[in-house]
Amino acid sequence: xxxxxxxxxxxxxxxxxxxxxxxxxxxxxxxxxxxxxxxxxxxxxxxxxxxxxxxxxxxxxxxxxxxxxxxxxxxxxxxxxxxxxxxxxxxxxxxxxxxxxxxxxxxxxxxxxxxxxxxxxxxxxxxxxxxxxxxxxxxxxxxxxxxxxxxxxxxxxxxxxxxxxxxxxxxxxxxxxxxxxxxxxxxxxxxxxxxxxxxxxxxxxxxxxxxxxxxxxxxxxxxxxxxxxxxxxxxxxxxxxxxxxxxxxxxxxxxxxxxxxxxxxxxxxxxxxxxxxxxxxxxxxxxxxxxxxxxxxxxxxxxxxxxxxxxxxxxxxxxxxxxxxxxxxxxxxxxxxxxxxxxxxxxxxxxxxxxxxxxxxxxxxxxxxxxxxxxxxxxxxxxxxxxxxxxxxxxxxxxxxxxxxxxxxxxxxxxxxxxxxxxxxxxxxxxxxxxxxxxxxxxxxxxxxxxxxxxxxxxxxxxxxxxxxxxxxxxxxxxxxxxxxxxxxxxxxxxxxxxxxxxxxxxxxxxxxxxxxxxxxxxxxxxxxxxxxxxxxxxxxxxxxxxxxxxxxxxxxxxxxxxxxxxxxxxxxxxxxxxxxxxxxxxxxxxxxxxxxxxxxxxxxxxxxxxxxxxxxxxxxxxxxxxxxxxxxxxxxxxxxxxxxxxxxxxxxxxxxxxxxxxxxxxxxxxxxxxxxxxxxxxxxxxxxxxxxxxxxxxxxxxxxxxxxxxx
Numbered sequence: 001x002x003x004x005x006x007x008x009x010x011x012x013x014x015x016x017x018x019x020x021x022x023x024x025x026x027x028x029x030x031x032x033x034x035x036x037x038x039x040x041x042x043x044x045x046x047x048x049x050x051x052x053x054x055x056x057x058x059x060x061x062x063x064x065x066x067x068x069x070x071x072x073x074x075x076x077x078x079x080x081x082x083x084x085x086x087x088x089x090x091x092x093x094x095x096x097x098x099x100x101x102x103x104x105x106x107x108x109x110x111x112x113x114x115x116x117x118x119x120x121x122x123x124x125x126x127x128x129x130x131x132x133x134x135x136x137x138x139x140x141x142x143x144x145x146x147x148x149x150x151x152x153x154x155x156x157x158x159x160x161x162x163x164x165x166x167x168x169x170x171x172x173x174x175x176x177x178x179x180x181x182x183x184x185x186x187x188x189x190x191x192x193x194x195x196x197x198x199x200x201x202x203x204x205x206x207x208x209x210x211x212x213x214x215x216x217x218x219x220x221x222x223x224x225x226x227x228x229x230x231x232x233x234x235x236x237x238x239x240x241x242x243x244x245x246x247x248x249x250x251x252x253x254x255x256x257x258x259x260x261x262x263x264x265x266x267x268x269x270x271x272x273x274x275x276x277x278x279x280x281x282x283x284x285x286x287x288x289x290x291x292x293x294x295x296x297x298x299x300x301x302x303x304x305x306x307x308x309x310x311x312x313x314x315x316x317x318x319x320x321x322x323x324x325x326x327x328x329x330x331x332x333x334x335x336x337x338x339x340x341x342x343x344x345x346x347x348x349x350x351x352x353x354x355x356x357x358x359x360x361x362x363x364x365x366x367x368x369x370x371x372x373x374x375x376x377x378x379x380x381x382x383x384x385x386x387x388x389x390x391x392x393x394x395x396x397x398x399x400x401x402x403x404x405x406x407x408x409x410x411x412x413x414x415x416x417x418x419x420x421x422x423x424x425x426x427x428x429x430x431x432x433x434x435x436x437x438x439x440x441x442x443x444x445x446x447x448x449x450x451x452x453x454x455x456x457x458x459x460x461x462x463x464x465x466x467x468x469x470x471x472x473x474x475x476x477x478x479x480x481x482x483x484x485x486x487x488x489x490x491x492x493x494x495x496x497x498x499x500x501x502x503x504x505x506x507x508x509x510x511x512x513x514x515x516x517x518x519x520x521x522x523x524x525x526x527x528x529x530x531x532x533x534x535x536x537x538x539x540x541x542x543x544x545x546x547x548x549x550x551x552x553x554x555x556x557x558x559x560x561x562x563x564x565x566x567x568x569x570x571x572x573x574x575x576x577x578x579x580x581x582x583x584x585x586x587x588x589x590x591x592x593x594x595x596x597x598x599x600x601x602x603x604x605x606x607x608x609x610x611x612x613x614x615x616x617x618x619x620x621x622x623x624x625x626x627x628x629x630x631x632x633x634x635x636x637x638x639x640x641x642x643x644x645x646x647x648x649x650x651x652x653x654x655x656x657x658x659x660x661x662x663x664x665x666x667x668x669x670x671x672x673x674x675x676x677x678x679x680x681x682x683x684x685x686x687x688x689x690x691x692x693x694x695x696x697x698x699x700x701x702x703x704x705x706x707x708x709x710x711x712x
Contacts, residue, residue, distance in 0.1 A: 042074075042085050053101045061099055065090070065095065090127050112125070147164065164215055168215070182258070183219070202354065210355045256280075258279060262275060269290055309438070334366025334370025388448075444485065494558065503572075606628075609633050615630065
């Protein structure tokens, strides 16, 4: 796609910048709105769901939102009279979706006028952007036309769709080459338009002068044995002004359509000069005796596949080996690292394939960024390894035990959506287990749980645990991006130990975790500065270590020389009076047990969500007690009773963090900035951290915050 950007820019300047926004029915509020910065907001009326589906316990939006554009479920939250949620920022492209309740009850968004003919429950929306420029509507008056062709076969009449290029006339001397595009088994001819955006692709390529003018015929292979192709070619030749000789005939397809396309070229050489294989379903026979005839008649045989989530990945590998053994010439576009077996991948295939037809092309290599296909992808046999299984390039295979063999619907719920939001990816039955390969996931720290028939379940094959969330398991994908979240070499990091203290507020003994830096000296003359780091609601003192990766972050930053040696105390903030819990219980015990400073200039207080609100509460009630204060995803509150002068004079740094629009505190946080500005309180705002109200955001916040503490 990047290859053609110059031609596109020169040929198509005006690209629609407006989303294919759903047109609401009369007096109805759209269920979906998409912002200019690519966040999709869903708001589904609970009354509508109740009326059409009955009483339900959960509502999700199913769509191609997952990694590699895989089908996934985005859970909505019941807020008053609507089920709502925000997902993003989405990559530019075409999305299709439906609303589903309790796993099995689905309905179409009635406020979105778009449709998918092959699946009446689905709607679509388009997110514009440079990487999806070929999918945008071409400027008015510059596109081709779509017509319908009905033709006869021995099995009865069939229908195809036909795109004719701009300037095509039914009469005249000009004739065109023809491309036949086949959809796969279970897909419909109309999917090429509704989901493949083929009209937009062809219109834009044509307007950019990036393709040879041609007639493009869309057909499906449902119920076809491939013999109907001859009837279709004759009908096209009779109806349209196309060149009939094989040198001006091309064929390509997706899935089973790709298999039939290649079979037609290999079994009967001389029918087509250009052949495209888009994620073929199975490998047709490759007869070495036909190699000379195939090489003589086929100018281009180009193979395409998605990554290991594409079932065609291994099939394509086997096909390449078979073609090589038979001495049949072919080209390979390389493995699309971010695409699976779906229309998002096949859109890219079409953009690459069409400009190569019926004209000289000098570049025969893979698309930029595509990878070699060196071997088949074979995850370990079911039940043979701990889960999840993480392969190279960040592909993760999740697998249940056999205890859910009678389940009806199983998903894995994980922070794998854009920015670290949560999606549920369906698992498929594999014998007595359920399994799915998901990816590629970027190097980072992930947490997940299984949802079995709407009940959260721990992956018991994964030994990791989260104390405050017993159903969660975790996994880590190493890489440059996640280096600060990885374990440092054994013996080089700091130490985390428990500190028991008496809580006069709770009337019981409680526990905190304390990180001390490498080389910590309890007898050092100068006490260490100290950071009190608080968790959020529903969490506890263990979460910054188990979920926030605080030890790994602090270890790396210390070893990198970015961190002032300090002690970090992670206390239990679940208290009816946090100010007293902190100042009367946690702080005195920490000073007794550790060599830490009591000077305000050497004390810092930070927290996330509830803990951030608690930190700001201490700042308001005890200004100057902590010279460094930070709040992560928490608002300041009202300006009533605030001693602005005391805060400004006693605070060296007040630093604030928040996630993006998917962070539910984002609106109140932004409002609190206005409050701070009006009061005249000095603060630093790190800017919006991409991501939700979750650990992906707070880990990044700690990475930014810790090196700023106790420095001039």
